[in-house]
Amino acid sequence: MNEFLKNKSILITGGTGSFGKKFVETLVSRYPEVKRIVIYSRDELKQYEMSQYLNKSHHAGLRYFIGDVRDAERLKRACEDVDIIIHAAALKQVPTAEYNPMECIKTNVMGAENVINAALDCGVENVVALSTDKAAAPINLYGATKLCSDKLFVSANNVKGSRDISFSVVRYGNVMGSRGSVIPFFLGKRSEGVLPVTHDQMTRFNISLEEGVELVLFALQNSLGGEIFVPKLPSYNIMDLAEAIGPECEKKITGIRPGEKLHEDMITESDALNTLELEKYFIIHPTTNKWNSIREELLNSGKARAVAHNFSYNSGKNDTFLAVDEIRSLIKRHLDPAFNA
Incomplete structure (x- = not known):
């Protein structure tokens, strides 16, 4: 068994979110010798519900801290004796961020700075922050705040002094099944017979929660400080996704929402x-x-190669696209074993 997390204390901000739950599940099943897992989030009900099903793992190190990344003092207290921070807390709904810009800035930018300061003050060894494809060439406020967050975590390596700490970022696309994302939205809508599609040419990168967890674990093991890790992912066209979920449904074009891109x-x-x-x-x-x-x-050493000077990684120009049957298979495998369309 890989023991790189043996006797480590790990804190996950936004620990009751889609990623946080999957990451903690992976830790307790794959790395039982993790010393302590601190689930830091704002919602007491989600923490209670998470504790109910995780209690079956019998992991003695599970801890639940009510707190907000906006609250620097509370966050610092939660980070005492923590070795690793996974920063997954964010306000991420694009329309909500457009309508409530300062609330998004307070969580995604000031919260990121609070995480960095707590890590520096508490002797943390490794920090991995979750980003988004919307942080690259952002056109919406959510993307802009995550770009700021990425810059803060990358530059934190410049101010660590003699501390033995590494800050890095992982950036990936749409997560299958995450709350508020398009796949569960379509799954909920298909019984109505109409799937609202914003634009028939829209594309997105696709990643499962399991793949997102593996990326973070890779960053923890391989980060030297300052990297933004980007996985190689397939894309899908929104019309193919709609066809995969609701082949008998009407696909109603509703128009691109404020702050939304055609391609990521x-x-x-x-x-x-x-x-x-x-x-x-x-x-x-x-x-x-x-x-x-x-x-x-x-x-x-041959471990890496340089990309072309005009290289870019865009969901609409990707080399790999998921076909309708492949999308159905992924939904069945990762979200709903009983799914049929």
Whole structure:
């Protein structure tokens, strides 16, 4: 068994969200020798419900902290004796962020700064922050706040001084089945016979919760500090998704919502000069003296290769698209074993 998390104390902000629950489930099943798992979130009901089904794991180190990443003092208290922070807390609904901009900024930007300060003050060893494809070339407030958050975590490596701590970021696309996302929305709507589609040419990257967890674990094991890890993912067209879920349903075009893109980016052409390609992932690295030497070592060792100077990673120009039958298979495997369409 891989023991890189043995005797570690791990805190997950937004720990009762879709990712947080899957990540904790993975920890208790795969890494039983984790010393302590702190689930930090605002919702007492979700914590209670999570504790009920996780109690079956009999993991002695599960802890539940009510708290908000906006509350720096409470967050710092929760981070005492913590070795690793996974920062998953965010306000992520695009229309809600457009309508309530300062609330989104307080959580996604100021909350990120609070996580960084708590990690620096409490002797944390490793911090991995979750980002989104909407942070690349953002056109909505949510994406802009996550870009700010990414920049804060990357630059935190410049102010750590002599502390033995690494800050890194993972950036990925739409998560299958996450709350408020399009797949559960369509699944809920198909009984009505009409699926609202914003634009028939819209595309998105696709990742399962399990794949998101694996990416974070990869970052924990391999981060040197300052990287943005980007997985290689398939895309889907929104009409193919609608067909996969509701082949008999009417597909009603409703128009793109405020702040919504037709296609998503995860790596822009401007990032190409600082991007390395691995087997399953890309790494966007900062331009620093430390990373200049690391880049050369990775290239010379054959562990990574440089991408083309005009490279970009866009859901509409992706090399891999999911077919309708593949989408149905993924929904059945990851969301609903009884699903049929």
